[in-house]
Amino acid sequence: MSGHLATRLVALAVIGTALYFFPLVRLVPLGGSNPAQAEGYDAAVAATAFWTDRLGAAIAGADDAALVATAMADDPAEAGERFGIRKGVGKGFDLFIQGRGKVVDKTTAGVLLRLTPAGVVLLRTGPVFGSTIRDAVGAGAEPRPPTSRDGNDLANEINRLAEERAVVLLVDAQVGETLRFAGCAKVSSPARWRGPLELSPVLVEVP
């Protein structure tokens, strides 16, 4: 009897020790540090580096605004095939365009530009949301953020820079003035798209 008891006690001790080191249930607190965000990655630094070192070259390679605006007005789906920047699977696409245009109107939504020789775009003056700029200008391509949530942070930082360094300049735009600009647009559904192209600007200059 005492032998059985000793065996059971030893077995319980062994199982207890095993469970102490390898618990069957692990409680993970919500909030605090996020394991899905890699240590050592700084989205603000990455965004600033892109803006300083690579945005200029990216703008130089952006599509001509008048060409794209005209193509979108004619056939959004076809324009998407020619100029759309696509990532993964979906019917939508992003656009990254640059050009010059004359300010023809200012509304609560933004500054309306008439392009030469044709086409109209709206440079949005409100807050910049989402990942359209990040994806359209290629800021997330190299170096690639380690995790998707790092990518979200990068998008936020790029948006912040766009607001601070481009959107804010639209406040002083005057009707009749000519602006040089570059910006990004998201077209979620070509079939439902209605103009004009609405751009989140990354460059605004009075030439």
Next chain:
Amino acid sequence: MSTRPLAWPHGVPALLLGLFAAFSAGCNQEDSADASTAKKPSDGKGRVAVVVSTLNNPWFVVLAETAKARAEELGHEAVIFDSQNDPAMEASHFDNLLAAGYDAVLLNATDADGSVAAVRKAKERGVPVFCIDREINADDAAVAQILSDNYAGCVELGQYFVETVGEEGKYVELLGLSGDNNTGNRSDGFHNVVDRFPGLEMVAQQTANFDRSKALEVTESILQSNPDIDAIFCGNDAMAMGAFQAVNTAGLADQIKVFGFDGAADVIDSIRAGKIVATAMQFPKTMARQAAEFADEWIKGRRDFVQKTPVAVELVTRDNIEDYAAYGSKE
């Protein structure tokens, strides 16, 4: 959590592993995996395992069954393994399917970090893993990851939230599983927009684990102390249905706007009926088919895959509800 160096008492690891394997082998496989019947795909036909986080949610049933059906259409044998949202059960499924000689795994992971080890084990055995819908936090383990663009989808949903609720009001957020990146990405996208409006006050943020019953319970509790809220943002449609049930029972359906994410059948019906305001349509069939096709291509010799393939998410409201059916668009 810290890790401690240790030495197992002699014989215990084998005993526990044996018990664990015996237990796991009996759990939730539609078909049993038998190593003796494993064959290599010399004819381009292989055995594909579909390991899904849970079958207790219709969205994941659609995901798993579509993946299985597409693999079978392509000439492969396919079996679904249900992990029941349990990383340990998922790991056990991997042990079994690797022992059984499966040629590819289509994985809907239970945990972004916790599932990495199983995927690495498969990689070491030369078995490719294609992640569907749920990201794992490693870029060098799975062959490819086909994932909804949750962040962009919730940015769009957040903009619609502000448009319909207004720039002032009180709201509640129900979060999904803490170990799933989709939970964070959806919340990030939503707050990317809503946090820019200081008049919108989040009075409670609680997890309901993507579960309808849990969301019902959590929402009932929240409503007792916050009956004056204007909206509830839910990280998936199952939670939206649970939240709406609580709101409706409290007689607050005309006051509180409920938003979901997924495009599940009951929420599509609820949007059409004017009960739930909006959801973001994921495309589980698209993701599942793509993963099965990648596995097919791997089995036939392709090796160059992009690590992450985002799949667009679309806002669904009463304005465009006729363009959509459950789990996808009508196009």
